[in-house]
Amino acid sequence: MSGPVLATQGLAKSFGSLVVARDIEIELPQGVRYALIGPNGAGKTTLINLITGMLRPDDGRILLAGDDITALAPEQRVRRGLVRTYQINSLFPHLTALESVTLAVCERSRAAGTWWRQLTAYRHEVDEAYDILAALMLGPVCHRLTRELAYGQQRLLEIALALATRPKVLLLDEPAAGVPGDESKELFSAIAGLPGDITVLFIEHDMNLVFRFATRVIVMVGGSVLVEGTPAEIAADPQVRAVYLGKAAGKSLAEAHHG
Amino acid sequence: MLPPVIGVIFDGFAYGMLLFLLSVGQSVTLGMMNFINLAHCSFAMIGGYVTIALMSRYGWPFFATLPCAFVVAAVVSVCFERTLFRRFYRVSDLDQVLLTIGIVFVSIAAAAYVFGTEQQPLQLPAYLRSSLTFMGIRFAVYRLILIGIALVITAALVLALDYTSFGARVRAAVDNERMARGLGIDVDRTFAVTFALGSGLAGLGGALAVEIVGLDPFFALTYLIYVLIVVSVGGLGSIAGSFAAAAVLGISDVAGKYYVPQVGAFLIYLVMISLLMWRPAGLFGRR
Amino acid sequence: MALSESLPAPHAYFRARTRWRPIEIAFWLACLLPYVFFPDYLSLASQIAITALFALSLDLILGYAGIVSLGHAAFFGIGAYTAGLLSKYGWGEPLTGLAAASLAAGIVGYATSFVICRFRHLALIMLTLGFGLLLEELANSAGWLTGGVDGLQGITTWKLLGLFPFDLYGYAAYSYALAVLFLLFLFARLIIHSPFGLALRGIRENLVRMPAIGAPSLAHMRSIYTIAAAIAGIAGALLAQTTETVSLESLGFNRSADVLIMLILGGTGRLYGGLVGAIVYMVARDRLSGENPQYWYFWIGILLVAVVTFLPNGILGGLTKLTVRWSRL
Numbered sequence: 001m002s003g004p005v006l007a008t009q010g011l012a013k014s015f016g017s018l019v020v021a022r023d024i025e026i027e028l029p030q031g032v033r034y035a036l037i038g039p040n041g042a043g044k045t046t047l048i049n050l051i052t053g054m055l056r057p058d059d060g061r062i063l064l065a066g067d068d069i070t071a072l073a074p075e076q077r078v079r080r081g082l083v084r085t086y087q088i089n090s091l092f093p094h095l096t097a098l099e100s101v102t103l104a105v106c107e108r109s110r111a112a113g114t115w116w117r118q119l120t121a122y123r124h125e126v127d128e129a130y131d132i133l134a135a136l137m138l139g140p141v142c143h144r145l146t147r148e149l150a151y152g153q154q155r156l157l158e159i160a161l162a163l164a165t166r167p168k169v170l171l172l173d174e175p176a177a178g179v180p181g182d183e184s185k186e187l188f189s190a191i192a193g194l195p196g197d198i199t200v201l202f203i204e205h206d207m208n209l210v211f212r213f214a215t216r217v218i219v220m221v222g223g224s225v226l227v228e229g230t231p232a233e234i235a236a237d238p239q240v241r242a243v244y245l246g247k248a249a250g251k252s253l254a255e256a257h258h259g
Numbered sequence: 260m261l262p263p264v265i266g267v268i269f270d271g272f273a274y275g276m277l278l279f280l281l282s283v284g285q286s287v288t289l290g291m292m293n294f295i296n297l298a299h300c301s302f303a304m305i306g307g308y309v310t311i312a313l314m315s316r317y318g319w320p321f322f323a324t325l326p327c328a329f330v331v332a333a334v335v336s337v338c339f340e341r342t343l344f345r346r347f348y349r350v351s352d353l354d355q356v357l358l359t360i361g362i363v364f365v366s367i368a369a370a371a372y373v374f375g376t377e378q379q380p381l382q383l384p385a386y387l388r389s390s391l392t393f394m395g396i397r398f399a400v401y402r403l404i405l406i407g408i409a410l411v412i413t414a415a416l417v418l419a420l421d422y423t424s425f426g427a428r429v430r431a432a433v434d435n436e437r438m439a440r441g442l443g444i445d446v447d448r449t450f451a452v453t454f455a456l457g458s459g460l461a462g463l464g465g466a467l468a469v470e471i472v473g474l475d476p477f478f479a480l481t482y483l484i485y486v487l488i489v490v491s492v493g494g495l496g497s498i499a500g501s502f503a504a505a506a507v508l509g510i511s512d513v514a515g516k517y518y519v520p521q522v523g524a525f526l527i528y529l530v531m532i533s534l535l536m537w538r539p540a541g542l543f544g545r546r
Numbered sequence: 547m548a549l550s551e552s553l554p555a556p557h558a559y560f561r562a563r564t565r566w567r568p569i570e571i572a573f574w575l576a577c578l579l580p581y582v583f584f585p586d587y588l589s590l591a592s593q594i595a596i597t598a599l600f601a602l603s604l605d606l607i608l609g610y611a612g613i614v615s616l617g618h619a620a621f622f623g624i625g626a627y628t629a630g631l632l633s634k635y636g637w638g639e640p641l642t643g644l645a646a647a648s649l650a651a652g653i654v655g656y657a658t659s660f661v662i663c664r665f666r667h668l669a670l671i672m673l674t675l676g677f678g679l680l681l682e683e684l685a686n687s688a689g690w691l692t693g694g695v696d697g698l699q700g701i702t703t704w705k706l707l708g709l710f711p712f713d714l715y716g717y718a719a720y721s722y723a724l725a726v727l728f729l730l731f732l733f734a735r736l737i738i739h740s741p742f743g744l745a746l747r748g749i750r751e752n753l754v755r756m757p758a759i760g761a762p763s764l765a766h767m768r769s770i771y772t773i774a775a776a777i778a779g780i781a782g783a784l785l786a787q788t789t790e791t792v793s794l795e796s797l798g799f800n801r802s803a804d805v806l807i808m809l810i811l812g813g814t815g816r817l818y819g820g821l822v823g824a825i826v827y828m829v830a831r832d833r834l835s836g837e838n839p840q841y842w843y844f845w846i847g848i849l850l851v852a853v854v855t856f857l858p859n860g861i862l863g864g865l866t867k868l869t870v871r872w873s874r875l
Binding site for chain 2: 849859
């Protein structure tokens with residue numbers, strides 16, 4: 001496929017005098033696994049909100065597979081395959097896991113508008129929902145209410161909901177956030193098992209995840225993109241270290257490098 | 260010579276001040292704890308009946324009954340808050356509605372049992388029923404005093420909010436309850452005191468309302484609607500919002516009934532709907 | 547994990563939810579009891595059935611989509627006045643009257659849904675309240691049409707299906723109201739167990755997440771609001787036809803508030819909550835008002851406080867909790 005599947009051009013957003021996004025240009029080719037990192041307050045989640053349509057940009061364009069989607073409503077972007085998960089779980093507490101994913105599948109297949117046929121008649125959608133849950137190791141608990149699931153399972157359900165929409169581009173907002181160590185194994189294998197034709201951009205602070213899964217890393221600071229490169233390049237970059245560890249550390253590293 | 264519209268605005272503003280006294284407590288407590296207390300006007304009604312009882316059965320002068328109305332309403336509300344309401348701060352909105360509506364019903368029954376269902380007559384001294392004429396407009400003395408009391412109370416509230424440590428705690432708790440707790444502020448106690456103050460003000464409003472709109476057991480429900488309108492249009496947790504909304508609604512209501520009587524109370528609902536559609540969180544609301 | 551091993555489980559879950567439970571069948575059979583045991587109270591029974599239908603329509607928007615309305619009686623009143631006016635001006639056939647009422651209420655519901663469904667929380671409650679009060683004032687002023695405070699006169703309802711006249715004994719009225727209630731209940735049940743019903747519950751649970759799974763939430767809400775308005779209109783028409791009067795209180799605030807209380811009392815989002823709440827509330831009101839309406843206010847007030855204290859989530863919610871606890875013994 002020629003051209004990037006997701007691209008932003010000159011994306012900018014301010015709240016009064018607070019600039020949260022400054023001339024952001026990124027390009028995601030198809031099938032990549034990009035990581036978006038940066039200190040807190042760098043504007044990573046804001047960028048996700050801009051791309052998904054939850055926030056309207058002051059300037060710039062967003063292109064999905066070459067089409068300008070800047071003016072589209074969030075649910076319309078989802079229908080075109082641009083999907084996100086949430087850093088803090090945003091689930092349906094009193095629906096079971098199976099019901100939640102079935103709902104997402106039905107919305108995608110536009111079955112959710114029909115009130116004259118029972119859910120039991122939609123075997124296809126229920127099967128698909130169950131398959132998604134099973135692939136994420138949630139099969140045995142699919143009949144439990146969402147609020148009764150363990151936190152790690154809820155994070156997986158977040159991903160399941162996103163997968164149910166058959167995304168082309170998947171934006172994961174800190175998928176491992178808050179997941180205790182013993183539950184993160186499933187999460188890691190879930191991310192590893194994501195279909196190869198989906199393009200994934202994930203925000204993460206957990207450098208294990210970044211180094212394990214990302215083919216390329218984008219670093220954001222203060223609302224703009226600082227630098228972009230392979231994980232190894234980023235790890236060695238003195239600018240990035242300065243951002244995380246302070247200017248003095250970066251400088252001394254640079255001196256050590258040259259000296 | 261002033262045009263008659265000045266008289267209409269004056270009467271409307273006085274009515275608005277009455278609504279303000281009835282509503283300000285509800286706005287602040289709703290903004291602070293998100294506790295839906297539909298029984299708020301029952302406390303107002305208690306204030307009204309205290310004034311009636313003290314004046315007709317014990318011959319107290321009118322102004323002496325006002326502090327009593329305030330205190331009795333505040334005390335009764337604190338009893339309810341400590342024993343009943345505080346167990347329901349975390350339940351769903353609908354359950355809070357059901358609980359407090361139940362209290363309203365009981366209060367209506369109690370009022371009807373003790374005082375009967377007719378409107379209570381109030382015998383004010385002659386000077387309170389008179390009016391001053393200024394530049395061709397008649398200004399009722401009672402309404403002048405009502406406006407005076409309301410403005411003094413507003414000033415006191417604003418000063419207390421901005422310059423006392425209690426006020427600072429109230430502002431913090433309204434702004435972000437969880438954060439305030441995290442900072443060590445005793446939100447529960449702040450809320451209890453605010454709740455008592457707000458209910459006391461409602462009681463005072465109820466006492467002052469008897470002369471203007473009359474008092475019967477259904478006051479608790481009838482004026483609940485107006486209080487909800489003021490609170491939602493003004494914005495939760497905002498004194499300025501309650502003041503502005505009450506003034507706008509009071510003037511709209513009186514002006515509507517004066518200039519287009521066929522449409523009656525229509526106007527106040529239209530104004531509310533328009534304002535809410537323009538600003539769903541209220542004029543001074545946050546969320 | 548092979549699908550064939552667990553094929554029964556996911557589908558069985560959804561099928562189990564649509565199955566009729568014995569207690570449901572018992573409930574509907576119990577609705578036939580008044581014929582035998584309370585023949586003098588059939589007119590009260592039909593009032594309860596009509597109110598239960600109204601409460602069911604509110605549950606569809608409140609319990610399932612999370613739209614809290616304090617002005618739902620507007621649609622009840624529109625239905626009542628439509629059927630009443632139709633009859634007053636010469637056409638008293640009951641079934642077509644129902645159809646006309648549902649159409650009128652549905653159209654108004656559809657039109658207002660474009661405004662109503664865009665708001666939540668306090669703004670939504672106050673907007674619905676405002677619209678209801680506005681309509682009440684309009685109906686009051688338009689005395690030439692509505693009969694104003696005196697109400698609509700001259701309504702005569704023709705024989706049901708051309709065979710059964712409405713008489714003082716109330717057999718026809720109760721059968722009519724109960725049949726309409728049951729049919730529309732089946733309709734509501736169908737909606738709830740469809741993908742649309744699942745979408746409504748998603749809206750109630752987490753409105754913000756819905757666009758993120760591609761759901762047109764506003765369109766869904768407008769649909770159910772229109773359907774609920776039409777059903778409320780039918781309930782209003784039933785009242786007009788069975789009592790042969792229509793007054794301002796049919797679209798008044800008291801009626802909106804009463805039905806909301808009944809629904810919360812019975813338990814929202816459980817289909818039967820409105821029915822149970824209506825029965826309890828109206829029987830209590832009938833028994834307790836007697837000579838002194840104040841006594842009713844007192845006792846129903848105590849009942850409401852007691853239900854919230856001991857049976858959270860309404861009567862049905864509390865019963866569910868109790869049965870769960872008992873089944874664990």
